[in-house]
Amino acid sequence: MKIALIGYGKMGQTIERIAKDRGHEIVSIIDIKNLEDFNSAAFKSADVAIEFTRPDVVLSNVRKCFSVGVRVVSGTTGWKAADLKDEVEKNGYTLFWSSNYSLGVNAFIALNKYLAKIMNQLDAYTPSMTETHHVHKLDAPSGTAITLAEGIIENVDRVNGWTLTPDLQKDKMPISSIRRHEVPGIHTICYDSEDDYIEITHSARSRRGLALGAVLAAEFTCGKKGFLGMDDMLKF
Ligand SMILES: NC(=O)c1ccc[n+]([C@@H]2O[C@H](COP(=O)([O-])OP(=O)(O)OC[C@H]3O[C@@H](n4cnc5c(N)ncnc54)[C@H](O)[C@@H]3O)[C@@H](O)[C@H]2O)c1
Known part of the structure; x- marks a missing residue:
């Protein structure tokens, strides 16, 4: 699977390691110094983007993904992802969000x-x-x-x-x-x-379990549409 990372902080870097270990390719890494890469061919080639940034920028990042047809898995907290449900379903976008991927x-x-x-x-x-x-x-x-x-x-x-x-x-x-x-x-x-x-x-002993769950969510999201969450993936 081709993965783009948005946010290359503590979570982004841990997710990169786990995604590579599971055989995925990281095609683009976007952080504050290269925001123009949302328009790059490499970013647009991603099967899914994994977004871990900040509450004040997540909405704009998610919408940038929608605008170029890239599915999004977001773990950023401190915003109301559920407010996007109608927009996602009406337009055939894909957003997987969880407050905790462990x-x-x-x-x-x-x-x-x-x-x-x-x-x-x-x-x-x-x-x-x-x-x-x-x-x-x-x-x-x-x-x-x-x-x-x-x-x-x-x-x-x-x-x-x-x-x-x-x-x-x-x-x-x-x-x-x-x-x-x-x-x-x-x-x-x-x-x-x-x-x-x-x-x-x-x-939690470390961030590893959170990052692994985000990569599993990206694998689950690939090829799907709609507003998704851990209940769809785990069905406990
Ligand atoms: N859902 C979960 O399971 C889970 C787990 C851990 C952390 N989180 C949340 O994920 C978010 C990130 O956590 P972290 O520990 O990696 O934080 P962090 O501060 O280590 O990393 C955030 C990164 O986002 C970058 N960034 C800021 N603005 C950006 C923009 N406009 N576009 C792209 N990148 C931008 C920063 O430069 C930084 O590198 C926080 O909201 C945190 O609460 C969620």
Whole structure:
């Protein structure tokens, strides 16, 4: 498969190594110094572009891919990819987006939904979440924390949203965002009661699992159309 990389930072470089190990060809690498390459023949020849940049540029990057007919897998967080669903489906574009490409995290997301369905019946337990990431991360809470929160909001009737400022919004589930050293990502969900608490945690050892998942998503996306996500690929 011919892959273009958009964003050659921590994720872009890890994805390059894994994609090459899996026998793919990197035909173009675009970062801030060569944005004109979106119009190059090499970029247009890609079967799929993998985009890991910044929340303030992702929309423009994705639309540049659409305009030259290149399918996109994006992992950039801190924007609402779902807002593009209608545009993608109406025009026959292809966008795969996930807030987290790790297979382990996606198992954790499925477990979170299952636990939430059970805890909906147990009013004595109050849910909360903590997410810890490296100090370079721009958005808070993490995109994964928002996905996990949505799994709880959809399934626990007494939770009406999430908040980073629980003192001000008592009906919302509190999320604490901690930024520490080079932590790749830890998410903990806790259901607390007077008598006991239940806690589930996913802890990433490195970025490798995230990058592998993005390459697997690119392989899945090749030849497909529409607005795609991890649920389409993994079907847990
Ligand atoms: N979905 C996931 O599984 C997942 C995993 C890790 C990181 N992320 C997200 O991916 C994004 C990138 O993470 P990272 O750790 O690689 O960050 P990074 O800062 O290491 O890399 C970002 C790169 O994008 C480049 N860039 C900036 N503007 C650009 C533009 N207009 N066009 C092309 N390139 C541009 C920067 O120069 C930099 O090289 C962040 O939003 C992060 O939260 C998502």
